[in-house]
Amino acid sequence: MAESQKRRGNKRERTRAKLIAATLAVIEEAGFDNASLEAIAGRAGVTRGSIYSNFAGRDELMLAAIGSRGMQLDRDFSAPAPLKAHLRAFAERLLDQLPAGARGGEMVIGYALYAVKDAEQRATLAGVYGEMFAKIAADLEAQYGARLAISPHALALAIQSLAMGVVWQFILSPKDVRPADVIAAFEALADGALRARDPSPLPGEGVGRGPDG
Secondary structure (H helix, E strand, O other): OHHHHHHHHHHHHHHHHHHHHHHHHHHHHHOOOOOOHHHHHHHHOOOHHHHHHHOOOHHHHHHHHHHHHOOOOOOOOOOOOOHHHHHHHHHHHHHHHHHHHHHOHHHHHHHHHHHHHOHHHHHHHHHHHHHHHHHHHHHHHHHHHHHEOOOHHHHHHHHHHHHHHHHHHHHHOHHHOOHHHHHHHHHHHHHHHEOOOOOOOOOOOOOOOOOOO
């Protein structure tokens, strides 16, 4: 029984991989607008129904295909660690993935422009980003809570925005994206995102004085 389930699982993975490869091939030949399910199914040598057995529809298949071409960046912040250590490790993972991001950059940019024009695809993409931001924010809230100087969602947005800015800059001018600078930028974000533990008194305020002076 277990062996039969394993074979079915392997077959499903092979079919999904075949559909993703076919989707990328059709996009490269015909563009995003003309990448129909019929064309993709024909390229993969499967029926249109097979697509719906493996993906919710064209939008999900398109997103999976683009995801396979770009970076595979781990955004897990759940392990206990200082925020600066977390963001430094994230910066190092980002740097490792930059060559993959550059290789798939043209198609990813093309997909972004396509999603801007296609309301359904844009909604699918927004849902994916929404889930990602919610997960990162929950991890940050659980670990740092009231120590954060900005909301967990704002910090999640800042992390993602800085990462994507680094990616696009690397695509355009890789020599300007120096590893030490990228790590320093994320460490500075960590420093700025946390409240000071022992803030100095403001001018005119005495240390240890009560509210009534």
